[in-house]
């Protein structure tokens with residue numbers, strides 16, 4: 047076993063060469079941060095878009111409509127052109143104090159240190175296990191990510207006629223992938239009463255020839271070596287059997303945060319990602335985070351801009367220092383608000399912070415942020431799960447009193 | 455190792471296709487086994503032999519010890535009896551612990567616990583690599599393994615067994631029936647009558663992610679009820695935390711289904727005992743079938759006149775007792791009288807899959823990490839293809855390497871794994887339907 051030190055100290059080590067990490071690396075270099083290293087555990091950098099073989103990517107970032115793979119390639123090329131280094135096939139296995147990262151490389155163990163570290167590990171869809179779905183455990187129960195990697199990167203079809211669970215944005219991406227590969231989904235089911243995504247979903251799957259069942263839940267999976275059928279409980283309580291050779295579990299995102307958990311960085315149970323402050327800093331302030339690691343789940347464009355914004359903050363930190371972490375107040379949220387990001391915001395700030403929120407179920411009511419009983423901001427609205435909700439906190443927050451987010 | 459020429463006939467596509475594919479992976483001491491039973495003797499002999507041979511076969515051992523924890527007054531009342539029973543069973547190091555003792559050892563447990571018992575030599579092992587190591591060692595001494603071959607009938611001619619299988623006929627002087635969930639059926643087929651009836655008893659499990667393993671040191675055993683040992687919470691050698699098993703009787707000998715309500719119950723039971731589990735992600739689900747019978751004890755049927763032994767009804771302690779059972783059966787055959795043991799014994803090591811010992815990803819030049827959750831290297835996957843007993847199906851590949859066994863269950867790596875497994879028929883997607891593109 048060797049413990050190579052990867053280079054000397056870097057100014058910034060970016061862990062995760064996906065959308066957010068690559069955008070951040072290029073921005074750091076543009077802001078004259080000296081040595082920037084991107085670590086990516088896959089053989090190629092680019093992240094999730096590498097296998098999303100369809101538009102729309104890049105519209106706001108690059109002013110043109112691109113497919114995922116060409117967008118990923120452009121993000122890589124820009125990072126390299128900016129002078130950032132990219133190392134692929136390298137996994138961060140432990141995040142230690144003072145920006146020291148333990149690595150697994152194809153050649154053996156190594157370490158690297160960054161004056162600051164930016165974590166951009168992304169998010170993934172939850173597997174069958176985390177959803178506690180019953181039945182037997184045959185092959186062919188997979189997520190969109192696995193489907194798209196198989197179809198678009200390896201030219202392998204995992205099934206011919208799956209049942210699709212979920213109606214998030216990614217579920218539409220899944221249907222597109224199926225159509226492209228000649229896979230014919232037997233149906234699409236959604237436990238909620240309305241489709242989750244904003245697209246004209248009620249129309250879209252029907253156009254693609256996939257019947258949509260709302261209010262329907264996957265009760266059990268049947269099959270021995272591979273999936274044989276799905277047992278679905280329909281909205282009216284009836285059980286319906288769908289013959290299929292696979293189950294495609296779409297959406298249900300969760301941040302890829304295991305290495306943070308194992309490294310004792312504080313995790314927000316609401317997002318499943320790190321607790322961060324309004325400057326993107328984790329509970330160990332040498333670590334910053336951006337992209338879908340922060341919360342499930344945002345579009346690539348959003349993650350790209352977030353990467354850029356965190357890069358600007360890190361550049362500022364290295365040049366002149368960011369406000370003391372002791373000046374942060376905690377943000378808490380109560381059901382049906384699932385989470386609020388960031389979880390710690392600056393007291394007395396002259397700018398104010400925009401909180402990103404999600405709700406756990408569809409509700410109409412008043413969303414508010416209050417501090418010590420005093421309402422800071424409130425807004426009436428119709429709030430849907432998995433939709434982006436922004437709440438702008440006013441400047442000049444009082445110190446030490448937690449901010450409470452509620453929806454009633 | 456006794457010098458016999460052995461053929462292992464397995465109807466599944468790989469070994470560990472039956473009861474042995476899903477268990478709690480505890481190496482038991484026998485502290486709570488039926489007194490003076492064969493089960494107790496085999497568990498204790500098996501425990502001792504495992505400790506002796508594990509290092510030579512590169513098998514892991516996690517010396518956690520177990521704690522039986524009482525959460526109610528009536529549990530508490532049973533503890534002295536449990537200690538007395540353990541001592542009577544020859545497990546002399548079992549002792550009572552106060553609630554404070556346990557809280558000190560296990561700060562992650564809910565403080566409502568009332569007391570308990572420590573069983574220091576209950577350990578954790580790798581439930582798949584151990585049997586694999588045993589078979590590979592047997593193979594190194596000439597044992598042949600016929601997979602995908604079900605015994606369908608046969609007869610004893612007074613000297614030799616003529617055995618029909620789905621892959622042709624074979625003959626042997628002795629026949630050993632270790633058909634697990636089908637032990638009674640194989641007896642019926644071969645002897646004309648069954649000496650017991652299998653009544654499968656299902657156990658469901660929930661596995662929490664690796665970070666959860668820090669919340670517990672020892673194996674957490676409940677105070678047992680009549681029918682089962684109850685729900686256990688334990689680390690695994692793979693670095694996870696496991697909760698289960700249930701005990702549910704069923705007719706079906708094939709399907710070990712999980713169901714949402716039971717899984718939710720397991721999660722809730724675990725969180726009640728270890729509150730911090732409430733925010734820990736679930737990594738995996740599984741269920742196993744115990745080859746239980748209408749009686750509690752092992753069902754050994756020895757028919758000397760027909761050169762036959764059944765090792766049946768090995769319900770819930772077979773992983774621990776296996777080596778002891780093997781010794782017992784060998785002795786039934788007069789210690790293999792007339793056989794010539796090999797001059798030198800070989801100890802083919804199995805790859806280490808335990809997180810508590812160095813893994814391949816920590817070694818130099820492993821090629822690539824394919825499965826990021828379980829840190830499985832390309833070299834490990836390729837080595838399994840080249841091994842003496844290569845995986846016979848995807849389950850076999852998972853058990854030999856841990857690929858796709860982690861928190862993402864194949865989100866990241868199943869495509870790459872499908873590429874690596876190629877047309878071997880053991881990949882994550884089944885037949886690997888390749889598109890022309």
Ligand SMILES: Cc1cc2nc3c(=O)[nH]c(=O)nc-3n(C[C@H](O)[C@H](O)[C@H](O)COP(=O)(O)OP(=O)(O)OC[C@H]3O[C@@H](n4cnc5c(N)ncnc54)[C@H](O)[C@@H]3O)c2cc1C
Pocket residue numbers: 061062063064065066067085086087088091092093094095098101102136137138139166167168169170171190191194216219302305336337338339343344345346347349
């Ligand atoms: C199947 C799927 C389809 C999607 N489709 C769309 C879409 O059509 N449009 C859209 O806008 N968004 C889509 N998304 C959302 C997607 O997550 C974002 O587009 C974007 O990729 C998020 O960027 P990121 O940088 O946060 O994460 P990612 O792009 O996921 O990048 C994270 C990177 O970190 C690496 N990494 C993780 N852990 C480590 C480690 N320990 N060491 C080293 N490297 C590590 C990963 O390998 C990965 O390359 C989709 C998501 C999924 C899962």
Ligand SMILES: Cc1cc2nc3c(=O)[nH]c(=O)nc-3n(C[C@H](O)[C@H](O)[C@H](O)COP(=O)(O)OP(=O)(O)OC[C@H]3O[C@@H](n4cnc5c(N)ncnc54)[C@H](O)[C@@H]3O)c2cc1C
Pocket residue numbers: 463464465466469470471472473474475476477478479480481482603604605606632633634635636637640656657658699741742743744745765768769770771772773774775
């Ligand atoms: C939920 C659960 C938890 C457990 N926990 C533990 C534990 O912590 N510690 C412990 O020591 N034990 C434990 N056990 C018990 C242990 O797993 C079993 O005792 C053991 O696996 C039984 O092994 P076996 O070889 O008798 O049966 P099996 O593993 O079922 O083996 C029988 C084999 O015979 C094959 N077969 C059947 N019929 C035929 C035929 N006609 N022709 C050819 N082949 C045939 C089957 O395919 C199968 O592979 C647990 C069991 C369960 C289910």
